[in-house]
Amino acid sequence: MSACRRRHRMPFGAEVIEDGGVRFRLWAPGAQRLELCLVGDGATTEMLPMEVEEDGWYGLTTDRAGAGTLYRFRVDGAMQVPDPASRFQPQDVHGPSEVVDPLGWEWSDCAWRGRPWEEAVIYELHVGSFTPAGDFAGVERKLDYLCELGVTALELMPVADFPGARNWGYDGVGLYAPDSVYGRPESLKALVAAAHAREMMVLLDVVYNHFGPEGNYLSIYAPPFFDPRRQTPWGAAINFDGEASRWVRQFFIENALYWLREFNFDGLRFDAVHAISDDSARHILFELADRVRDQTEASRHVHLVLENDDNAARYLRRDPEQRQRWYAAQWNDDIHHAFHVALTGEDSGYYRDYTDPARHLARCLTQGFAYQGEPSPYRNDQPRGEASADLPASAFVAFTQNHDQIGNRAFGERLEALAPTAAVRAAQALLLLAPSPPLLFMGQEWCSRKPFLFFCDFGAELAESVVSGRRAEFAGFPQFSDPAAREKIPDPMAEATFRQVVLDWESVDDPPHADCLALTRELLALRKRELLPRMSAAGVFGEGYHLLGERAFAADWRLPTGERLRVMANLGETPFADVSPASGRCFYASHALQEKTLPPWSVFWYLDEGPPR
Numbered sequence: 001m002s003a004c005r006r007r008h009r010m011p012f013g014a015e016v017i018e019d020g021g022v023r024f025r026l027w028a029p030g031a032q033r034l035e036l037c038l039v040g041d042g043a044t045t046e047m048l049p050m051e052v053e054e055d056g057w058y059g060l061t062t063d064r065a066g067a068g069t070l071y072r073f074r075v076d077g078a079m080q081v082p083d084p085a086s087r088f089q090p091q092d093v094h095g096p097s098e099v100v101d102p103l104g105w106e107w108s109d110c111a112w113r114g115r116p117w118e119e120a121v122i123y124e125l126h127v128g129s130f131t132p133a134g135d136f137a138g139v140e141r142k143l144d145y146l147c148e149l150g151v152t153a154l155e156l157m158p159v160a161d162f163p164g165a166r167n168w169g170y171d172g173v174g175l176y177a178p179d180s181v182y183g184r185p186e187s188l189k190a191l192v193a194a195a196h197a198r199e200m201m202v203l204l205d206v207v208y209n210h211f212g213p214e215g216n217y218l219s220i221y222a223p224p225f226f227d228p229r230r231q232t233p234w235g236a237a238i239n240f241d242g243e244a245s246r247w248v249r250q251f252f253i254e255n256a257l258y259w260l261r262e263f264n265f266d267g268l269r270f271d272a273v274h275a276i277s278d279d280s281a282r283h284i285l286f287e288l289a290d291r292v293r294d295q296t297e298a299s300r301h302v303h304l305v306l307e308n309d310d311n312a313a314r315y316l317r318r319d320p321e322q323r324q325r326w327y328a329a330q331w332n333d334d335i336h337h338a339f340h341v342a343l344t345g346e347d348s349g350y351y352r353d354y355t356d357p358a359r360h361l362a363r364c365l366t367q368g369f370a371y372q373g374e375p376s377p378y379r380n381d382q383p384r385g386e387a388s389a390d391l392p393a394s395a396f397v398a399f400t401q402n403h404d405q406i407g408n409r410a411f412g413e414r415l416e417a418l419a420p421t422a423a424v425r426a427a428q429a430l431l432l433l434a435p436s437p438p439l440l441f442m443g444q445e446w447c448s449r450k451p452f453l454f455f456c457d458f459g460a461e462l463a464e465s466v467v468s469g470r471r472a473e474f475a476g477f478p479q480f481s482d483p484a485a486r487e488k489i490p491d492p493m494a495e496a497t498f499r500q501v502v503l504d505w506e507s508v509d510d511p512p513h514a515d516c517l518a519l520t521r522e523l524l525a526l527r528k529r530e531l532l533p534r535m536s537a538a539g540v541f542g543e544g545y546h547l548l549g550e551r552a553f554a555a556d557w558r559l560p561t562g563e564r565l566r567v568m569a570n571l572g573e574t575p576f577a578d579v580s581p582a583s584g585r586c587f588y589a590s591h592a593l594q595e596k597t598l599p600p601w602s603v604f605w606y607l608d609e610g611p612p613r
Contacts, residue, residue: 003106008261010254013085013176014071016101021063024071026083027247028221029056031075036060039070039096047074056222056244067101073221081217082174085251088185089161089177093215097177102262105186109196114266114301115152117328118394118535120201120437121524123151123445124402127159127182128166129452129502130442136178136187140194149445149517150524153201153437155269157403159188160206163214164457166498168403169205170271171212171456175255185263192264201266203303204259208252208284209275210234214458224248230277241280253288257295260302267303267328274309285315289326303328305397311369311385316395322539329437332396334370335361339400339427342551342571343419348477352378358571362553365434365567366542368396392539393435393557400427401441403452410474410489412451412501414444421447421512422601423571425519429590429603430569432523435531435540435557440520443503447516453490455498463493523588530587530607536560552576552598564608570598584608 009015012025024036038046050058050073065071070090072080082089086097123146131138139154146154161174165181172179178188195202210232211218218225219236224244230237239245259265270285278284289304296302304327306315311334315327334354341347342357353376354360360370368388375381388395399405401415416424424447431438443450458466471489474480480489490497507513538560545555551572557565566584570576576598584606591599598604 003108004110005103005105006107006262006264007102008254008258010085010176010258011250012254013083013087014065014097014099016067016099016103017061020066021061022065022069022099023059023061024050024065024083025053025057025059026050026073026221027057027251028073028075029244030223031058031221033076034058034221035074035077036062036065037072037074037080037096038065039072044072044080055247056224065099067099067104069099070096071099072096075221079217079220081220082215084174084176084218085254086161086174086177088180089174090180092180093161093163093173100185102185105189107189107193107264109193109264112196112264113297113299114303115199115201116301116537117303117324117437118537118540119532120153120303120394121151121432121527122153122155122203122397122437122439123149123442124155124157124439125442126157126168126403126452126501129498131505132502134181134502136183136191140191143194143198143200147198147200149521150528151200151440153203153266154195155203155439156205158205158207158271161215162212163459166455166457166495167212168407168454168456170207171214171458172207173212173215175206175252176258189263196264201301201303203267203269203305204263204265205269205271206256206259207271208238208255209272210238214462225251227277232275237277240276240278240284245280249284249287252284253291256288256292260292260296266301267305269305269307269331271307272309273306274312286326289315306330307333309333311371311388313368313372313386313388313391316388316391318392318395318539322392322537329395329397331402331439332364332369332398332436333405335364335396335398335436336400336402336405338364338370339431340405340415343400343415343423343427346418350378358549358551358553359547361430361571362545362547362555364396364398365430365436366545366555366557389542392541394437394535394539396436397439398431398434398436399439399441400431401444402439403441406441406452407454410477410480412453412490414449414451416447416449417451420573420601425516426569426571426590426601426603428516428519429523429588429605430567432520432527433531433588433603433605434567435535435565438527445517445520446508446513448503448507448513450501450503452501453497454492455494455501456492457495458493466493467491526588531565534559534561534563534565534607540565548579548598549576552579554582566606566608568598568604568606570600570602573600575599582606582608 083097087100158169160172161177226236338361371385588605
């Protein structure tokens with residue numbers, strides 16, 4: 001395949017220019033003067049004054065720098081800071097930035113145009129703990145395995161530069177720089193190209209609601225980047241709607257375009273957008289999505305996905321032809337919570353909202369959100385969510401596990417450690433054969449019991465507060481009311497905590513894991529054979545559901561072909577009798593069919609290929 005080169009031209013940062021040299025630009029409205037510091041052999045070798053431009057900008061074009069040059073900016077003759085739009089931080093968040101020429105990388109996927117969203121089978125992973133290597137190359141070596149499993153979309157937890165040697169990724173401060181722990185930018189590009197060669201999409205998780213607590217220097221020279229009137233758990237909120245917010249909004253929009261164009265990602269997942277405060281006439285989420293649609297190739301599939309605790313369905317609306325207007329989908333936390341309560345019986349915290357799990361799960365499967373404006377007991381009976389029943393199933397990413405729902409537990413237990421094996425198998429059969437895009441968290445396909453704990457590696461000045469803060473989070477839970485019990489919660493700063501979460505690939509072939517892996521492969525093969533040919537951009541829509549009992553339900557969907565997809569499930573420990581059989585061809589049965597009886601933890605999928613009724 002012929003090679004091609006890609007670059008997203010940014011209005012800031014360091015841009016290598018065609019006739020030699022580099023153009024540097026930084027928005028620093030709080031600075032009186034700015035200098036470019038060129039770094040060599042670990043020390044500053046030259047300082048060049050930058051020119052004052054309009055609206056708080058400083059710029060300089062010089063032939064004294066080129067690809068590979070290390071640099072910083074000096075603010076008002078004092079502190080030297082890295083570039084917030086640095087393409088690479090080889091010495092971590094406090095070190096100098098490196099000039100990168102993206103045109104120096106030759107791509108091998110010029111013909112790649114992506115895949116339609118309805119084909120997505122998503123596999124979420126953390127680069128640092130997915131393999132013992134803990135880098136982009138380690139992930140690349142597992143692509144054949146994922147392809148054979150049936151995965152069509154890789155989703156990387158955030159890779160933007162974070163402080164230290166290990167982090168979930170949600171404490172990033174260098175939002176344009178792949179973290180050096182995982183490899184150079186070229187290594188990430190190699191991973192993306194290798195996935196595309198296997199017809200696999202690659203999605204990237206990005207964080208636009210806050211910066212991490214260490215290594216963010218923006219407040220020193222660009223105070224308008226933040227809004228002190230609004231406080232968040234991470235400090236002052238990002239200023240998306242106040243005075244001077246124009247350039248703040250541009251910073252994040254350009255970041256989205258950068259990952260999509262320069263790294264050829266197939267889509268982005270936006271973390272916790274409910275934590276973004278924006279009262280402007282055009283919300284940043286709408287503006288960003290419009291810009292992405294306008295500035296990416298029309299022939300290319302690009303998918304934008306939200307995490308939004310508000311369940312704001314307006315971002316997911318389709319046009320009359322069922323094409324995505326703004327966002328392809330949202331992570332559906334409701335379906336996870338309903339699954340979790342059904343399988344484990346836990347009903348504390350936000351699980352209080354899902355104490356009728358069969359009804360909530362059936363509603364999520366066929367109508368999107370469990371809460372569509374109804375009062376939420378967990379939120380003091382405040383209404384939550386917006387109507388979503390008119391949206392296609394593809395607008396809701398479904399999962400029984402993900403990094404958050406595992407890692408936010410004190411001991412990071414996976415579902416396999418909390419629920420019976422039969423229950424986990426039933427949930428897998430519902431998840432992977434329902435029409436919503438399913439998401440698997442790394443290791444879930446073989447029922448790994450490795451915990452996924454919270455871990456980080458901040459500087460010494462933050463260490464004590466991180467450890468005490470993590471343990472204080474659980475003080476309100478009955479099992480952690482005793483301080484001695486909280487002391488047993490793993491220290492997120494300890495390297496040993498991180499080592500516990502690295503997947504143990506040598507155990508995949510052990511009998512319990514091998515059986516789970518075989519089931520996952522079987523279910524994904526069925527999805528590819530039975531569902532994909534019947535799905536299209538026209539969308540799959542829920543036709544309704546009805547409860548068969550406290551733990552049993554039936555649901556069906558209308559397929560674009562005119563056929564009906566149906567499921568009957570019993571998510572309980574006792575058989576459910578006196579059930580009328582579903583019409584159509586049964587293409588998956590978790591148990592031997594018993595007339596008018598659903599065995600415990602059973603799932604049956606049907607296709608009604610006759611005329612619509």
